[in-house]
Amino acid sequence: xxxxxxxxxxxxxxxxxxxxxxxxxxxxxxxxxxxxxxxxxxxxxxxxxxxxxxxxxxxxxxxxxxxxxxxxxxxxxxxxxxxxxxxxxxxxxxxxxxxxxxxxxxxxxxxxxxxxxxxxxxxxxxxxxxxxxxxxxxxxxxxxxxxxxxxxxxxxxxxxxxxxxxxxxxxxxxxxxxxxxxxxxxxxxxxxxxxxxxxxxxxxxxxxxxxxxxxxxxxxxxxxxxxxxxxxxxxxxxxxxxxxxxxxxxxxxxxxxxxxxxxxxxxxxxxxxxxxxxxxxxxxxxxxxxxxxxxxxxxxxxxxxxxxxxxxxxxxxxxxxxxxxxxxxxxxxxxxxxxxxxxxxxxxxxxxxxxxxxxxxxxxxxxxxxxxxxxxxxxxxxxxxxxxxxxxxxxxxxxxxxxxxxxxxxxxxxxxxxxxxxxxxxxxxxxxxxxxxxxxxxxxxxxxxxxxxxx
Numbered sequence: 350x351x352x353x354x355x356x357x358x359x360x361x362x363x364x365x366x367x368x369x370x371x372x373x374x375x376x377x378x379x380x381x382x383x384x385x386x387x388x389x390x391x392x393x394x395x396x397x398x399x400x401x402x403x404x405x406x407x408x409x410x411x412x413x414x415x416x417x418x419x420x421x422x423x424x425x426x427x428x429x430x431x432x433x434x435x436x437x438x439x440x441x442x443x444x445x446x447x448x449x450x451x452x453x454x455x456x457x458x459x460x461x462x463x464x465x466x467x468x469x470x471x472x473x474x475x476x477x478x479x480x481x482x483x484x485x486x487x488x489x490x491x492x493x494x495x496x497x498x499x500x501x502x503x504x505x506x507x508x509x510x511x512x513x514x515x516x517x518x519x520x521x522x523x524x525x526x527x528x529x530x531x532x533x534x535x536x537x538x539x540x541x542x543x544x545x546x547x548x549x550x551x552x553x554x555x556x557x558x559x560x561x562x563x564x565x566x567x568x569x570x571x572x573x574x575x576x577x578x579x580x581x582x583x584x585x586x587x588x589x590x591x592x593x594x595x596x597x598x599x600x601x602x603x604x605x606x607x608x609x610x611x612x613x614x615x616x617x618x619x620x621x622x623x624x625x626x627x628x629x630x631x632x633x634x635x636x637x638x639x640x641x642x643x644x645x646x647x648x649x650x651x652x653x654x655x656x657x658x659x660x661x662x663x664x665x666x667x668x669x670x671x672x673x674x675x676x677x678x679x680x681x682x683x684x685x686x687x688x689x690x691x692x693x694x695x696x697x698x699x700x701x702x703x704x705x706x707x708x709x710x711x712x713x714x715x716x717x718x719x720x721x722x723x724x725x726x727x728x729x730x731x732x733x734x735x736x737x738x739x740x741x742x743x744x745x746x747x748x749x750x751x752x753x754x755x756x757x758x759x760x761x762x763x764x765x766x767x768x769x770x771x772x773x774x775x776x777x778x779x780x781x782x783x784x785x786x787x788x789x790x791x792x793x794x795x796x797x798x799x800x801x802x803x804x
Contacts, residue, residue, distance in 0.1 A: 440490025
């Protein structure tokens with residue numbers, strides 16, 4: 350998959366269509382705010398159609414698509430527009446070159462008319478015919494994607510959608526509101542598509558960001574890592590959705606931990622540590638009444654610190670070990686936690702040392718099969734590891750080796766930028782001498798990873 354230009358323009362179009370529709374409902378048609386919003390929308394449509402004959406948007410399962418390209422971030426940012434379309438039986442709309450401002454006004458009129466009025470006009474098609482619209486066609490909603498449709502997703506769009514969802518879900522949980530699980534489905538569907546197409550593209554987006562284990566970055570990263578393991582274990586798509594939901598919400602119980610404990614910059618007292626250690630119970634309680642995918646999320650929230658051998662917390666009486674999904678989330682959670690910014694007296698670990706940390710707990714704290722899959726999947730030096738080669742050059746790991754975990758693909762760092770790519774598995778005369786701490790080496794790994802094309 351390669352980044353395309355259209356999603357940026359598409360995001361603008363959907364945003365302006367949503368804005369024009371909102372203002373059309375709030376103000377009279379002649380109001381200056383409405384006129385300005387409509388003028389902006391007309392200009393964006395004209396821009397989008399300059400280099401193509403038609404642009405078609407389809408809605409599948411609460412997600413906008415541009416032709417066959419999934420638009421998760423745009424879908425989450427324009428939920429009111431998406432709902433307006435579906436309520437009026439507009440599951441597809443296609444704009445053709447030659448479209449006029451009057452036709453665009455008529456289409457916005459369909460999206461802002463009452464549902465009863467749209468039905469009385471013979472549906473959205475009938476309302477557009479009455480308005481003499483010739484360059485816009487609409488179609489009914491569809492519940493599922495065509496089986497033969499090749500879906501494309503921009504990795505960055507999927508990752509950003511995850512941030513949006515994680516923040517909203519945790520805010521809803523903190524306010525004791527119902528969780529909008531459907532929004533999580535949008536992100537997970539996109540993430541699964543990306544992982545199945547190119548499982549390493551999302552790892553590059555995860556690497557080097559400055560965050561801690563309480564942030565939305567952590568929730569999204571654990572979900573991505575869990576999905577990567579799930580695909581390696583051969584889980585079907587529905588099982589991956591359930592696993593991803595559990596991983597995304599595994600720490601939701603922390604919203605009930607006092608902020609002064611959660612954000613403590615010093616080592617916690619035994620009493621405060623006990624308070625923090627109750628977050629899995631809080632998470633299970635928050636999620637226990639959810640149906641469908643929420644049930645798996647409740648299990649993962651409760652069990653992800655229990656330990657493969659039951660030595661963790663909380664105790665699970667009468668259960669030999671946690672659910673498989675909980676055991677997957679436990680490994681993903683540990684890796685992302687120990688490699689990110691740590692509060693108190695702890696320092697974050699280098700990625701290669703984190704892998705050793707997990708290896709030490711293999712069979713006791715962590716499921717041996719899951720751990721071995723994770724270790725082979727990530728490699729001895731995971732993506733984003735700063736290493737010194739045997740010839741003393743610095744390099745950044747950009748892709749694991751498929752066969753030899755200690756010989757990944759690296760890029761040489763020269764004058765603060767990524768230069769030559771070296772596949773150490775193919776270049777046996779050169780290897781990695783040791784890993785390096787980016788802070789001690791004064792290397793900005795996040796800036797270097799930003800130079801990598803996401804494909």
